[in-house]
Amino acid sequence: MSLLANLNPEQLAAVTLPNQSALILAGAGSGKTRVLTTRIAWLIQTGNVSPAGVLAVTFTNKAAKEMLTRISAMLPVSTRGMWVGTFHGLCNRLLRAHYRDAGLPQLFQILDSADQLSLVKRVLKSMNVDEDRFPPKQVQHFINGNKEEGRRASKADAFDEFGRRLCEIYAAYDEQCQREGVVDFAELLLRSFELLSKNEILREHYQGRFRHVLVDEFQDTNRLQYRWLKLLTGPGSVIFAVGDDDQSIYAFRGANVGNMADFERDFHVDNVIRLEQNYRSHGNILDAANALISNNRKRLGKNLWTSEGHGEPLRIYEAQTDGYEAHWLAEEVQALNRDGLARHEIGVLYRSNAQSRILEHALFSAGIPYRVYGGLRFFERMEIKHALAYLRLIASSEDDSAFLRVVNFPVRGIGARSLEALQDAARTGGTSLFNAVPKLAGKAGNALGAFAALIAALRKETEGLALPEIVEHMLAKSGLLAYFQAEKDGADRLENLQELVNAAATFVQEQDDAQDLASFLAHAALEAGEHQAGEGSDALQLMTVHSAKGLEFQAVFVTGLEEGLFPHEQSRNEDDGLEEERRLMYVAITRARARLYLSFSQNRMLHGQTRYNVASRFLDEIPVGLVKWLTPRMGSMPLPGPVLASARDVAKPAPRATPAGWRIGQNVVHAKFGQGVIVDAEGQGPDARLQINFGRQGMKWLALEYAKLSAA
DNA sequence: TGAGGGATGGGACCA
């Protein structure tokens, strides 16, 4: 059968597994997506299951889309009826179909995290809560954290006064959501979980329907998602979970690797299949990754290998400053280009977004086109958010969030006082802001009345229009277009608004069922769109290690490999923080096909001051036989020659008085703490003390008189 | 209401 051609024995075993729940430990580059999609195609082709009996769930829209594309390429039958999507997308589908049973209005709106935060702020204000004691971000985190553990406000932990207050806020927030008919991301999950657990008929219906549940990136699931999956899987159904515990890098957002072990137990998985043959990277790169990750204690265990050759050694570069590092990188990229490697085949990775600035500076100076991942996505842009708010108001009068966003944008002379009066009226009347407008009289009432009339007119005028026309009409009548036309730098925003009309047109074309406004709004919330246009151009790819997960490049630069940066400073205080950082490094290394550069810098400008760092421990964890130093090994750099143009690089950190024989930035060795860098100094003579960054041992103040220090 | 000053804080991500 052609479907199974060219699968290796483990892949074949996974794809053709008999009807039983299974855990597939799929290493980086081991053909995970291929196994997942071929499994589905095989099940259908062999008559094991009909398309309607398949539920496949991923975390990102990109992954879901890719799965669908691959499946349809393999199968002649239509993929309609198959449920393939993200957790949130599928929950949305479930809740739209059973909105009444779920206790939601038919046209419920979805809040993204920015919407959610502003709703939290509004609730805090209405409860007269001190925002210094209860920072909105923290409250939001509390609410989401509890929802992801399946806990409602009445069940959330409240050990003290503070916790009880948080629970009250949580409860008030949920009430307000219910009043407005809005649902946040965590709520999508929790609400559909509750729907299925309370409603036996529905549960049994879906359990009977989905015979095969397949999960991608299983190591990233949180507790609630795991329980959701269990709930959907009936006695006659099985779960095919694919994941890699070594690539679990999202504990900070609630991912629970422990789900893999729980899954083995709960579903009586007796044969874990390991996909360890790697089709991406050269041997040296895999050996480095294997050696690094073997330093983690909590692992299910796995070793990547390739049938291809060792390839080149990994290249390590030590720079004096972040500026030199960036400059070296730019030159190296140009050299690779000259050797025929396209820019989009090169990935530049860093631990935190702040690092991109200096890299961009150097690339810009060198005239190298680049593309930075991350940042604002299409549906998150201010002008788009405003446009969507108008659409939301057209769809629903209950949506206070949308109301507040645009009631005075473009400005209509509706200030804080009028809104306060309106909010009072709404509260006493138990209605939404929009519906409270008629209760207000006087000057404020007039301005607000005009706004309400505008919305009412928009509703009437757009009735029966096609989606793109609704959007177009709203843009013109709301005053948004005029506003940005008058704006000096409004050209980009106007372009985006036009793009919104196109997005609506595309949406209508792609959907074969729901084409109404509500489903378009749900689409906008669930799929925020691309970060940046310019897909086609040949540009260097800059991104954080996190966003590089799942991607691969011919050549990869991992930059800023310094203690305190990667591994990150904060990871020391976290449970298992260091192991997660190491997995992150593992992800970074395994992105490279042929060439891998690892670079670090002795000095780095961070938060406005120069920091002196030692090389990341992760460099030590890579066997020396696999690497080649492009600079003299560790710390013995000659003083900088005439190198770089950037003013920031030329400016040396302010010299500080140091005890004779020592200087800031000097590498030293201590008998107990090992290698370190002098960061600061105080006192002279017998009182002299030095502050030294010993990397993994931490930052220490040592009295020169007692400490046994020697120059490195 | 919006421009501009001053304080503040700063990890990573997707839906």
Add this chain to the structure above:
DNA sequence: CCATCCCTCA
């Protein structure tokens, strides 16, 4: 250093 927020003042 730089972005963001909040507050003040014209």
